[in-house]
Amino acid sequence: MLFFTQCFGAVLDLIHLRFQHYKAKRVFSAAGQLVCVVNPTHSLKYAPTRCAAAQASTEQSILPPCHHHEAVHDPQLVPCTCPLFSCPWEGHLEVVVSHLRQTHRINILQGAEIVFLATDMHLPAPTDWIIMHSCLGHQFLLVLRKQEKYEGHPQFFATMMLIGTPTQANNFTYRLELNRNQRRLKWEATPRSVLECVDSVISDGDCLVLNTSLAQLFSDNGSLAIGIAITTSKVHSPEAEM
Amino acid sequence: MLFFTQCFGAVLDLIHLRFQHYKAKRVFSAAGQLVCVVNPTHSLKYAPTRCAAAQASTEQSILPPCHHHEAVHDPQLVPCTCPLFSCPWEGHLEVVVSHLRQTHRINILQGAEIVFLATDMHLPAPTDWIIMHSCLGHQFLLVLRKQEKYEGHPQFFATMMLIGTPTQANNFTYRLELNRNQRRLKWEATPRSVLECVDSVISDGDCLVLNTSLAQLFSDNGSLAIGIAITTSKVHSPEAEM
Numbered sequence: 251m252l253f254f255t256q257c258f259g260a261v262l263d264l265i266h267l268r269f270q271h272y273k274a275k276r277v278f279s280a281a282g283q284l285v286c287v288v289n290p291t292h293s294l295k296y297a298p299t300r301c302a303a304a305q306a307s308t309e310q311s312i313l314p315p316c317h318h319h320e321a322v323h324d325p326q327l328v329p330c331t332c333p334l335f336s337c338p339w340e341g342h343l344e345v346v347v348s349h350l351r352q353t354h355r356i357n358i359l360q361g362a363e364i365v366f367l368a369t370d371m372h373l374p375a376p377t378d379w380i381i382m383h384s385c386l387g388h389q390f391l392l393v394l395r396k397q398e399k400y401e402g403h404p405q406f407f408a409t410m411m412l413i414g415t416p417t418q419a420n421n422f423t424y425r426l427e428l429n430r431n432q433r434r435l436k437w438e439a440t441p442r443s444v445l446e447c448v449d450s451v452i453s454d455g456d457c458l459v460l461n462t463s464l465a466q467l468f469s470d471n472g473s474l475a476i477g478i479a480i481t482t483s484k485v486h487s488p489e490a491e492m
Numbered sequence: 493m494l495f496f497t498q499c500f501g502a503v504l505d506l507i508h509l510r511f512q513h514y515k516a517k518r519v520f521s522a523a524g525q526l527v528c529v530v531n532p533t534h535s536l537k538y539a540p541t542r543c544a545a546a547q548a549s550t551e552q553s554i555l556p557p558c559h560h561h562e563a564v565h566d567p568q569l570v571p572c573t574c575p576l577f578s579c580p581w582e583g584h585l586e587v588v589v590s591h592l593r594q595t596h597r598i599n600i601l602q603g604a605e606i607v608f609l610a611t612d613m614h615l616p617a618p619t620d621w622i623i624m625h626s627c628l629g630h631q632f633l634l635v636l637r638k639q640e641k642y643e644g645h646p647q648f649f650a651t652m653m654l655i656g657t658p659t660q661a662n663n664f665t666y667r668l669e670l671n672r673n674q675r676r677l678k679w680e681a682t683p684r685s686v687l688e689c690v691d692s693v694i695s696d697g698d699c700l701v702l703n704t705s706l707a708q709l710f711s712d713n714g715s716l717a718i719g720i721a722i723t724t725s726k727v728h729s730p731e732a733e734m
Contacts, residue, residue: 437677
């Protein structure tokens, strides 16, 4: 009996995922882009000071216990870049991707242009939606975060980070695009390196920022579709801008 | 002696304006766009309920005393659309532009693509930067407002309104673009009609919204340059989006 109940649950989940994927495809099919449904990662144990210097952590969370270090003693070693969870892991840049996939179960997508479909936007802050994006010979980490910078007023912050060095990151430009209800919002910037802290990027506000009302305008039935494109960047000059 | 002091003051003002215009031209000269320096309009007498039904007002401000009406009895009559000041004037749509120019001294610029250079972004909220834009046979009102939706956290809101009916407004798309420091932010939407209230557009957050930190990233020495373009809109369909 338990077996049949589990089977029925699994079938319902599949139908729900299929429906969300279909919805996204309906919107983005014209562009022939790959659509990835991203479910939220919600943690009640949000540690705003985890970007401070390395310190022992006893916090437990849903995923394996984690801890962030900013002071990496071996410059070749990278602390775990998974946001929201403090993770004690550190390793070489080359193995960050496999750590994120295996330990944190973060999906990886291929392609220059993809659509990130974040579900359940109504969930309370703090909540993260995370995915990896493989493109132009590199891997990028996209983080969408719902956070209350001002108490009682959650906002959405979206940024892209290169799983590589800051010098490598300077060679790229990423674009995040929202498009719905005859409104379009585009953010273009140079990705940060995962050696920098995603928390500081968000607290500096140097990313795509959405108020709840704007996020609702761009959402469809509780899901927010973000078009992502990565290109190699050209040399910027003030005269060439705008 | 007083005459010479006034002359000296006027010359200093001219040099300051010329310098700001030169700065903007340096940034945008490549595009050959018209740059307009827009000084702020600061009012301490901010009336958040001025969009309510018509009522007698005794408020005084720097500009001639004004009052807003939402309930216009003659559908051909339009209340004064100048934000921040409540203005008792109402008149036909055809004379709104001359009222805004003459009574509120709002400049009007010609051209499909212009650059709006808002100065003194550091001024405390509430502050407005307003300009009229003549293009494609119509006049548009651009409003940039600094306002504290959350106490102690001012934000910038930018929107464009057609000096025309909502039906006419649906025929256009406006684009606001910020571009500096290898970052680019674009907002595209259908303009609202001045028959709707600019306050409600801003309180709904259905416009370009900038946190102070992002506004600083896009500012140059306290001035924010916004590229403006207006086009006739195409028919949108969900499949054609993104």
